[in-house]
Amino acid sequence: MNRLDKAHEEDFARHVVGARTALRRNAFVLVGDWFAADDLVQQTLIAVYRSWERLDHHRSLSAYTRTVMVRLFIDERRKLRWTRELLQDSLPEPQSAPTPEESARIGDRLLLLKALATLTSRQRGLVYLRYWEDLGTEEVAQIMECSAATVRSSTSRALRILRDRMGGTDLRDGD
Structure with missing residues (x-):
């Protein structure tokens, strides 16, 4: 180096x-x-x-x-x-008991992380770039070295998979 x-x-x-x-x-x-x-x-x-x-x-x-x-x-x-196994079956015990609202948020996050872990790395990368980084399809296409149409169809497919695995939770689709 x-x-x-x-x-x-x-x-x-x-x-x-x-x-x-x-x-x-x-x-x-x-x-x-x-x-x-x-x-x-x-x-x-x-x-x-x-x-x-x-x-x-x-x-x-x-x-x-x-x-x-x-x-x-x-x-x-x-x-x-x-x-390599990516998920653990159990979480460490919290130091103090969370409130019911915090528990619900934590449960939602764990459910989402578990569902995200089932996506392929490419699908997870697309979801990350589109919805976490909030990039447009053209920018994502450039990063992922594919067409914008591929980004749209693959992202839509990944969101459909996430919806199914999360029990029909409303996830944002499209641009």
């Missing part, structure tokens, strides 16, 4: 400090596990570091980082599709 000059090292360090928390949250949406999210963020930052001198730091840095993260996630899941 090439070493950056001191000015680029400092720029990269500032970028990491500013972006790491959001990257970790976004990685969790993709992988559904905090430890795996940390690994994905680390891989993403290594890839960004390797390209740092070539990047347009003012216009496209966050978009480039997001693209790298999604592509790494999909590539990693392709490699490990049948070798």
Whole structure:
């Protein structure tokens, strides 16, 4: 790996400090596990570091980082599709009992995470980009290296799967 000059090292360090928390949250949406999210963020930052001198730091840095993260996630899941279990059967006991409203929200999140984990990595990437990042179909198509029509049809199919697995919960469809 090439070493950056001191000015680029400092720029990269500032970028990491500013972006790491959001990257970790976004990685969790993709992988559904905090430890795996940390690994994905680390891989993403290594890839960004390797390209740092070539990047347009003012216009496209966050978009480039997001693209790298999604592509790494999909590539990693392709490699490990049948070798790693992604979900746990039980959760650790909470420190204090949640209120009924908090319990309902937690249950909804767990149901959604479980349903998301059943999607293919490509479908999960599409759902993440369209609905978590709120990107348009053209932007998602560019990131995923496919047509906008493929984004629309694949996203629609993924939402249909999520609806079925979540018991018919109303999920947003289309643009």
